[in-house]
Amino acid sequence: MVTAAASALLVAAVAPGASAKPKPGGPAETKAKTTEVQILALNDFHGQLRPPDSTSSGGRIGTTPAGGAEYLAQYVRSLEETNPNSLFVSAGDVIGATPLVSAIFHDEPTIEAMNLMGLDYNGVGNHEFDEGPEELTRMQEGGCHPVEGCFGGDGFEGADFEFLAANVTYKDSGETIFPPFAIHEFPGVDVAVVGMTLEGTPNIVTAAATENLEFQDEADSVNALVPVLKKAGIETIVVLMHEGGSAGASLNETTVNSCANPTGAAVDVIKRFNPEIDLVVTGHTNWALNCPNLAGTGIMVTGAASVGRVVTDVDLTISRATKEVVSASINNVIVERTEFAPAADITELINHYGEIAAPIENRVIGTASAALSRTNNAYGESSLGDIIADAQLWATSGPGWSHGAPAVVSFMNSGGIRAAIDAGPITYGEAFSVQPFANVLVTMDMTGTQIDDLLEQQFSGGNGVLQIPASLTYDRSESAPTGSKVSNVRINGVLLDPATTYRVTVNNFLADGGDGYSVLRQGTNRFVGEIDSDAFSRYVEFLGTVDPGPQNRITSIP
Incomplete structure (x- = not known):
């Protein structure tokens, strides 16, 4: 549920000037009747900076080796070149449960890699709470680690992208720990991006990490936001929800774009969503999903597997008159390691932290x-x-x-x-x-x-x-x-x-x-x-x- 204090925050969030980024475009766009918006999405990246081991299923899609931050960056950049009205979003677990080259530095390298890739928003997942809310706040705001100081002799500026969590509040104040949503302006239309954390997070992280927090029902929380957003003139709503399920089929080059028999917690939650919600980007269970209309709800639902092996490309045509989505297409794109050369800036980042980690990694x-x-x-x-x-x-x-x-x-x-x-x-x-x-x-x-x-x-x-x-x-x-x-x-x-x-x-x-x-x-x-x-x-x-x-x-x- 959204508390009174949180509601006040919502009103402030939709006030004029609240948008994080300016509207692109020029005179030709002002005469258009629709706006083409591209949403690029991933989930459960888990700090996989280096390419995951392709000898295991976690490093492939079917038989295709996939993933690695250097290659993910190139796919995102290439797709963004096709549409100036692009958002790059994550449905949680960008950090947490990460390989050593990120984990040993408390996941600062992953945050910096996502900054380089241009991530816009992250709906906070359960693993982001592994080190508690104070450390997660440091990931957003920056600053050196309170115990171990600055790694590599330099500071940490935090995430350039915004953490969103509509259903996580402090027990003492009722305030959400991060903004519940963001309004992103495009030429002629605004899009709301809502962050939704796994309600069951306290059951799967250490008790100390969540003892001062409340995790509320995902459907109740997002449904309470819908009238607030609509009152502000927002008709296109995207939810980044860290909850998933099972697609009922082994993951391969064909099923990565399947909507065959999705079951599980996310399906049950989304069935309770207000049908005014347009798109739900899911995570948590590492499933790949492409559902233009999940279970007859009229809601588009996606999932991009895990560790950067897939990036979801959602193309929305939005009416400038009604602000509603009038057409859409979804494609889960496999992040292959042969399509592009590795991104040089990401390679430099990985090598930098790899050299520092080597004495511990090689002990x-x-x-x-x-x-x-x-x-x-x-x-x-x-x-x-x-x-x-x-x-x-x-x-x-x-x-x-x-x-x-x-x-x-x-x-x-x-x-x-x-x-x-x-x-x-x-x-x-x-x-x-x-x-x-x-x-x-x-x-x-x-x-x-x-x-x-x-x-x-x-x-x-x-x-x-x-x-x-x-x-x-x-x-x-x-x-x-x-x-x-x-x-x-x-x-x-x-x-x-x-x-x-x-x-x-x-x-x-x-x-x-x-x-x-x-x-x-x-x-x-x-x-x-x-x-x-x-x-x-x-x-x-x-x-x-x-x-x-x-x-x-x-x-x-x-």
């Missing part, structure tokens, strides 16, 4: 006695998955643990393991690349029944087999009916007791029901701990020499 923290693979065996276990699960259990039960009862079991989602480790020295940079999302470890109470339900969910809606530590073993049967595929579940050699409560550790993504593991939402008495990659790095240092995981914790039976 050796252990040795792999053999390659640590993330490829699953026939039963779903991977060598590296075993080690990560062991690390997460060790971090929440081993030396130095002082936060209540220790965990006795842990679970790791296979999809969160983003890189393998070669035999030989293990650098901090390599370890960081394995788990680059800055997820935090959540330790919670679950009953034996809930743990059994979780294991069964792997075969009835879960996305991939969960990686487990040495403390847990079970049998699985391919021939057994769904719901009865798991048996002989043992924790530390003792049969699972349905009525007993156990301490369980997972990352915050899983804790919120990620990858379809909804039963994890039932976990209680939660403690939010350290970042998962930090736990893994500490475990590698603790071991010194890391042997491949045995992949013997799941046994197949008839």
Whole structure:
């Protein structure tokens, strides 16, 4: 809901002169009956300055290697040349869960890269809150880090683009933490850009980061803005919403522009939107979507996958008389690495920070006695998955643990393991690349029944087999009916007791029901701990020499 204090801010925001940028154009444009506006959009960039690894699905669209800030910049610049009336926007998670070359500098390099690309607006996502609202405010306003100072000997000027968050308010004042929307002027028409943050953010970031904030319902919040905007004469409304769903098909060169069977939270929210809203740019679940009319709502909905692999090109024809969109087209453009040469200014930026990060990135923290693979065996276990699960259990039960009862079991989602480790020295940079999302470890109470339900969910809606530590073993049967595929579940050699409560550790993504593991939402008495990659790095240092995981914790039976 929009509070009274926020409403006052809205009135001020639509006052004359509030637009951030001047109207382009000349005498010929003043006689036109329509204005052609181009919206270029992305989401979930996650500081992927360097091209993502094309050997994994996260670095490709289908079989096409895609992404990398140097190439994204060239695509955006090329598309902007086709229309002077262009906006470049993001639906959240520009920063957070970033690779080391950005994360080690508290994501200042990513903000600077987006400044160079000319990003106009970012609807704040959940990962932007990873370091709390004060640090996020610093990302907007600039200034050196309060603890670590200025990186590279120079200052940090903050984002040239505007953060927007209509549904996030301070508990004490009711004021939105950033402007809820911006009015962008084009020749003859104005366009409202509204920022909408994932309502469930407090469930998937550390408690301290959101303890003084309220995250309100997305649909209620945007619907409350519509009459305010219309009263100000705004008829074209774009929402940057950090919420998504599933498109129901594997991502490839064809499905990147599909609207086949979209489901999930974003669909449910948008169905409740005021139909006066024209376009919703979504994010959070890394889906690619091109829906000219989502579920009969009359609202255009897009998604651009993640990490800069796609940029969405939305072309709107807007009537200067009615201020309404009269025609539109949408195209998700794959950011290939062969179409353009890398953008020299972005390359220079990456190299600058890469040189500073090198001593930490290249620091050796252990040795792999053999390659640590993330490829699953026939039963779903991977060598590296075993080690990560062991690390997460060790971090929440081993030396130095002082936060209540220790965990006795842990679970790791296979999809969160983003890189393998070669035999030989293990650098901090390599370890960081394995788990680059800055997820935090959540330790919670679950009953034996809930743990059994979780294991069964792997075969009835879960996305991939969960990686487990040495403390847990079970049998699985391919021939057994769904719901009865798991048996002989043992924790530390003792049969699972349905009525007993156990301490369980997972990352915050899983804790919120990620990858379809909804039963994890039932976990209680939660403690939010350290970042998962930090736990893994500490475990590698603790071991010194890391042997491949045995992949013997799941046994197949008839």
